[in-house]
Amino acid sequence: MKASIILLLALLVSSLSKASNYAYFGFEPSIVTNYVTVQTKMGYVRLSVELMIEDASNYEVVEHHAPLLRDAIINIIGQQPESKVKSINGRHEIQRLCEEKVKQLLTEETGQPLVKKLLFTQWLDN
Known part of the structure; x- marks a missing residue:
């Protein structure tokens, strides 16, 4: 009984310490781009994007590749x-x-996806 409780506590501590090692990278300034409309007017969207990095020690690597990632996000939204x-x-x-x-590009550039989640934290469109 004691062994199973100790094992459970060890797993809990391990998962908590792993979760606390996340870092967030936000693209600055916000992304503003056009998108396809059915009318002759131009549509645009302004959004804030945050990347949840699996290991805080990879923050600088993600930051280094930010222009590539930003361009990919803009291209996807524009289509x-x-x-x-x-x-x-x-x-x-x-x-x-x-x-x-983003995960694909980071894997190609670094050998690992590095990002656990991509989040849209603000979305404004016209």
């Missing part, structure tokens, strides 16, 4: 139709696409 940009489900899909691309 999206207005219907997707303006819907909640569409935004979740865009977020997923951006996260996958």
Whole structure:
């Protein structure tokens, strides 16, 4: 009984210490880009993006690749139709696409995805 409690506590401490090692990288300034509209007017979106880095020691590596990652996010958003940009489900899909691309690029550049999650913390569109 004592051994199982000790094991459980060890697992809990291990998971807590791992979670506390995360770091967040925010793209500054906010990303502003156009998207595809069905009308002749131009649509744009302004968003704040945060990357949840799995290990705080990789913050500088992610920061170094920020221009590449920013460009990829802008390209993905710029290819999206207005219907997707303006819907909640569409935004979740865009977020997923951006996260996958960021992880892919970081893996190509560093050999590891380094990022656990990509978060849109602000989203304004017209």
